[in-house]
Amino acid sequence: MAERHTQIITHSVAQTQSVGQILGATLKQAFIIALNGDLGSGKTAFVQGLAKGLDVSEKYYITSPTFTLINEYPGRHHLFHVDLYRIESVLELEEIGLDEVLHQDAVIAIEWADKLPEGTLSNHLAFQFKLISDESRQIDIFAYGLPESNLLKAVEKRVQTELKE
């Protein structure tokens, strides 16, 4: 059961990036972030903002990790960007070494995390992205764990005051 839920509507890609940036800037420790939702709903855009909030150098341009499935960026906290879209079996998950990544002291953002076997992630924040229109996205955020719940509370506050069109 999620300990906290909030919903944010964004009206541009920049706003979705801002939500990621606010989360990244608020993070003080290692963290797991699960990202799910339709193709083109903004998961990668969110990770671009997250990287900015974690002070990842702008020389890195963040796209979905097409061939490697896992990309790694140095920042205020190390960022791992995982994309499980092409994963078809638990065996493949073992082959890409996700288990090892999940034990790193880092921020780990996982697109298509619903492909993981149930219970793989303990404490984490889960984002569900939904297309509303060309430029609007509904983002439901669920906190699993008390530190995650407190973090979500802080992010909600900042989003309310800082999100600009």
Ligand SMILES: Nc1ncnc2c1ncn2[C@@H]1O[C@H](COP(=O)(O)OP(=O)(O)OP(=O)(O)O)[C@@H](O)[C@H]1O
């Ligand atoms: N409010 C919005 N938030 C995020 N992206 C938006 C928004 N409005 C329009 N877009 C556009 O939607 C697309 C989102 O693409 P993105 O790669 O982030 O999606 P994704 O969820 O990672 O898709 P995939 O599942 O294919 O990896 C971009 O082309 C972006 O410009």
Ligand SMILES: [Mg+2]
């Ligand atoms: Mg993507």
